[in-house]
Amino acid sequence: xxxxxxxxxxxxxxxxxxxxxxxxxxxxxxxxxxxxxxxxxxxxxxxxxxxxxxxxxxxxxxxxxxxxxxxxxxxxxxxxxxxxxxxxxxxxxxxxxxxxxxxxxxxxxxxxxxxxxxxxxxxxxxxxxxxxxxxxxxxxxxxxxxxxxxxxxxxxxxxxxxxxx
Amino acid sequence: xxxxxxxxxxxxxxxxxxxxxxxxxxxxxxxxxxxxxxxxxxxxxxxxxxxxxxxxxxxxxxxxxxxxxxxxxxxxxxxxxxxxxxxxxxxxxxxxxxxxxxxxxxxxxxxxxxxxxxxxxxxxxxxxxxxxxxxxxxxxxxxxxxxxxxxxxxxxxxxxxxxxxxxxxxxxxxxxxxxxxxxxxxxxxxxxxxxxxxxxxxxxxxxxxxxxxxxxxxxxxxxxxxxxxxxxxxxxxxxxxxxxxxxxxxxxxxxxxxxxxxxxxxxxxxxxxxxxxxxxxxxxxxxxxxxxxxxxxxxxxxxxxxxxxxxxxxxxxxxxxxxxxxxxxxxxxxxxxxxxxxxxxxxxxxxxxxxxxxxxxx
Numbered sequence: 385x386x387x388x389x390x391x392x393x394x395x396x397x398x399x400x401x402x403x404x405x406x407x408x409x410x411x412x413x414x415x416x417x418x419x420x421x422x423x424x425x426x427x428x429x430x431x432x433x434x435x436x437x438x439x440x441x442x443x444x445x446x447x448x449x450x451x452x453x454x455x456x457x458x459x460x461x462x463x464x465x466x467x468x469x470x471x472x473x474x475x476x477x478x479x480x481x482x483x484x485x486x487x488x489x490x491x492x493x494x495x496x497x498x499x500x501x502x503x504x505x506x507x508x509x510x511x512x513x514x515x516x517x518x519x520x521x522x523x524x525x526x527x528x529x530x531x532x533x534x535x536x537x538x539x540x541x542x543x544x545x546x547x548x549x
Numbered sequence: 550x551x552x553x554x555x556x557x558x559x560x561x562x563x564x565x566x567x568x569x570x571x572x573x574x575x576x577x578x579x580x581x582x583x584x585x586x587x588x589x590x591x592x593x594x595x596x597x598x599x600x601x602x603x604x605x606x607x608x609x610x611x612x613x614x615x616x617x618x619x620x621x622x623x624x625x626x627x628x629x630x631x632x633x634x635x636x637x638x639x640x641x642x643x644x645x646x647x648x649x650x651x652x653x654x655x656x657x658x659x660x661x662x663x664x665x666x667x668x669x670x671x672x673x674x675x676x677x678x679x680x681x682x683x684x685x686x687x688x689x690x691x692x693x694x695x696x697x698x699x700x701x702x703x704x705x706x707x708x709x710x711x712x713x714x715x716x717x718x719x720x721x722x723x724x725x726x727x728x729x730x731x732x733x734x735x736x737x738x739x740x741x742x743x744x745x746x747x748x749x750x751x752x753x754x755x756x757x758x759x760x761x762x763x764x765x766x767x768x769x770x771x772x773x774x775x776x777x778x779x780x781x782x783x784x785x786x787x788x789x790x791x792x793x794x795x796x797x798x799x800x801x802x803x804x805x806x807x808x809x810x811x812x813x814x815x816x817x818x819x820x821x822x823x824x825x826x827x828x829x830x831x832x833x834x835x836x837x838x839x840x841x842x843x844x845x846x847x848x849x850x851x852x853x854x855x856x857x858x859x860x861x862x863x864x865x866x867x868x869x870x871x872x873x874x875x876x877x878x879x880x881x882x883x884x885x886x887x888x889x890x891x892x893x894x895x896x897x898x899x900x901x902x903x904x905x906x907x908x909x910x911x
Contacts, residue, residue, distance in 0.1 A: 406816045406859060483816050484862075485667075485793045518863035537863070538816065 407514060410521045412506075416544040417476055419462025426508055426521050432456060437505050439527050441535075449525045451507035454478075454495045454542075463544050465496050472546075480524055480534075481541040488524075488534040492544075502528040506539070579603035579715055582732075584663065587740050589748060589787040594663045600678060600728045602735055605714040608908070610733025612711060613726060615907045618701045620691040621647040627684065627691075627730070630656040633905050636828030636896075637737065642839035646689035653689070653805070655839040658825060658832045660739040660899065661788060670821045670837045672794055673811040677731035695723035702726075737905060739827045741898035744890075748787055754893065761890030764883055769870040778851070778879055778887055779868045783823045789894060790825040795862040797821070798855035799836060807837065818860045828899065830892045844891055848884040852877045 407426060414422040432452045441447050459465055464473040469492055478490040493499035505525040508515060515523055515537075522539040529535065582602045596602060613619065614627045630644040630652075631637035637659035643651040654670050667673070668680035684690040685698065702708040702721050709719040716725050744762075746752035754762065766785060767777030783793050794808050796819040809817040821837045835841040841850065853876055855865055870878040879887075899905075 409815050483814070484795055484820070485672075485791075516863075517859050518861070518866070 406517060407521050410540075412522050412539050412542060414457060414461045414542045414544075416479075417463065417546060418458075418544055420460075422457070422461045424457070426514070429457075429506070429508055429522075432460075435503060435505060437503055437525055437527050439525060441510075442532055447510050448512070449505055449507040449523075450509040450512075451505045451522075451525075454490075454504045454506050454524065455497060457506055457542070458492075458495070458544065461544075463492070465492060466498055469493065469496055469498070475547040475549075477545055477547060479541075479543040479545055480536050480539055481543070482536050482538045483540045484538060486536060488536050490534070500528075502526070579605040579717070582607055582736070584735060584738070586663070586738055587745065587749070587787070590661070590664065590740070591788075596663075596735065597676065597678065600731060602732050603715065605711075606716070606729050606732040607736055609711045609715040610729035610731070611905070611908050612707070613730050614733055615909060616702075618705070619685055619693065619698050621693040621697075625691055628907065630684075630690075631659050633902075634831075634900055636660060636739070636831045636900055638832040640833065642834050644690070646687065647692035648688050650689050652687075654837045655834065657822075658828060659734060659737050660825060660827050660896075661790060662737060663735050664788060664790065664792075666792055671808045671811045672822060677734050678727050681727045681730045681734075695726060698726060699723060737899075739896040739899040742827065742896040743893040744789070745787075745896070747893070755889070757886050757889045758893055760883075761886035761888070762893070764879070764887050765890050769868060769877075771870055771872045771874065776870050776879075776883070778877065778883070779864065780826075780851075780887070782864045783862075784826050788825075789827050791823060793823040794820045795823055795864070796858060796860040797823075797851075798857070798861050798865055799838075799840070799850070801856045801858045803858075805838065816860060819858060820860060826891060827894050828896055830895050831900065844888050845884070848879070848887060852879050852884065 411423050411425045414424070429452050433456060434450055435453055436448050436450045438446055438448050455465060458478070464476065473492065476492050478492065478495070479487060480490070481487050490504070495504040497503075504527075507523050507525050508521060510519075515521060519537045523537045524535060524539060526532075526534050580603055582604050584602060600606075614631075617623050617626050619626060625647050630639045630641075632639055639656050642655060643653070644656050645651055657670065662668075662677060665677075667675055668677070669683070674680040674683060682695070686692070686694060699721050708721060712721050712725060712729075713719045715729055743752050743754070743758075747754055764776065764778045764780075766781040767775060768779050768782065769775060769777040783791060783795060785791060794817070796803075796807070800819065803819040806818050808820040809815065811817075829835075830844065833842060833844075835844075835847050841847045851865065855861070855876065857866070868877060869875065
């Protein structure tokens with residue numbers, strides 16, 4: 385947005401190279417109370433079943449976000465969901481962390497289709513294109529959250545933890 | 550059979566011995582220190598179980614913080630670059646180390662470190678104990694191994710006693726040095742600025758301060774005629790600190806790559822800690838390289854001179870007070886209002902607190 389008219393062609397190329405590297409190099413890890421820790425890249429996520437959600441973003445316009453339901457990712461990591469989501473497993477939580485240090489939290493029932501009708505999505509695309517720098521490569525979309533503070537961008541880590549109280 | 554008197558005599562002898570042992574143990578047991586802070590700071594911090602904060606530990610940490618023997622040339626202490634009167638900064642762009650050369654980055658203000666989890670401009674050290682080691686051994690800072698420091702302190706009269714009081718033994722170790730400094734640093738809490746007094750209902754801000762506070766905390770929405778500077782997005786909460794790392798658009802192609810040097814991730818190029826703004830009027834020059842001499846220059850940067858790059862923070866690039874605007878577009882008066890609010894963050898109680906001053910000069 386703050387494009388400078390004197391920005392040279394060479395620096396544009398450098399910027400594009402950096403941008404390409406960011407997407408190619410970035411991964412997210414799924415760790416904590418899991419049976420199988422995961423490290424996922426854009427390409428490994430693209431091999432999982434994709435879903436789309438159409439929601440209004442901060443610009444008050446409708447957008448189609450595409451990616452993998454967070455439920456499916458945690459399920460493949462062996463997190464206690466579905467029939468196992470009872471008893472002490474109800475005090476587990478999902479801590480999602482971004483590269484800038486921003487963090488948000490979900491309880492497991494908030495993403496489990498046996499508890500909720502919404503699909504919390506780990507998005508990699510918006511309107512058919514890869515998420516922009518500063519937003520992607522990975523972003524969480526929470527369709528039923530009116531305020532978008534948990535639509536966390538630039539995710540690096542998903543931790544499943546027990547409340548220790 | 551012992552008589553009742555004999556029994557009483559034996560019992561009371563044991564009681565006297567027990568009292569002596571108890572007194573001896575108690576004398577050597579450091580006294581716990583209760584860290585006090587406003588409820589609005591929240592309790593999201595943890596103190597390592599193997600380093601509880603104690604009166605004696607803090608006293609030792611304070612001595613070490615002001616101790617020149619920690620440096621190779623016996624001329625530099627932590628306090629050389631972290632001076633209380635400047636909210637524990639040194640007023641310099643870069644600091645000069647014991648090797649006579651300059652540090653790579655600007656000395657950071659030390660306050661409310663209890664709530665910090667990853668230290669330094671690039672977040673490379675987890676926890677205060679881990680942090681404390683770096684400046685002591687860095688060649689451009691104190692430039693001395695902890696082993697040498699231990700030997701130097703052993704030869705003094707005061708330190709073996711101080712370590713005994715803090716840790717129950719006169720033995721001096723590198724680990725104990727680090728622990729004591731961390732304990733002292735945990736007590737450096739700034740919570741009595743005009744802004745704190747405002748939060749507790751004890752201070753009524755001026756109209757200009759109120760306007761500045763509103764701008765600071767507000768996301769601009771030009772479609773709705775809402776003006777703001779969005780500072781609070783990264784510098785918000787009553788602590789005026791969030792632990793975040795962002796590229797704030799100082800350079801398109803930075804020579805100091807910041808957090809990327811530590812993580813190796815391209816996405817971290819040019820990212821640095823979002824610094825606390827507590828006592829910001831006292832901690833010039835600003836940014837990791839001290840490039841801005843005044844708060845006016847800082848405001849001009851965010852308003853007019855942000856440089857684009859692949860890792861520029863979207864919370865800076867996507868924000869304007871004009872519809873489809875290319876910069877923040879604050880007016881000169883609005884910038885002055887924000888600076889008036891920033892001055893509300895100066896805490897004179899903190900910079901004059903005798904508990905934090907040089908113990909060798911009192």
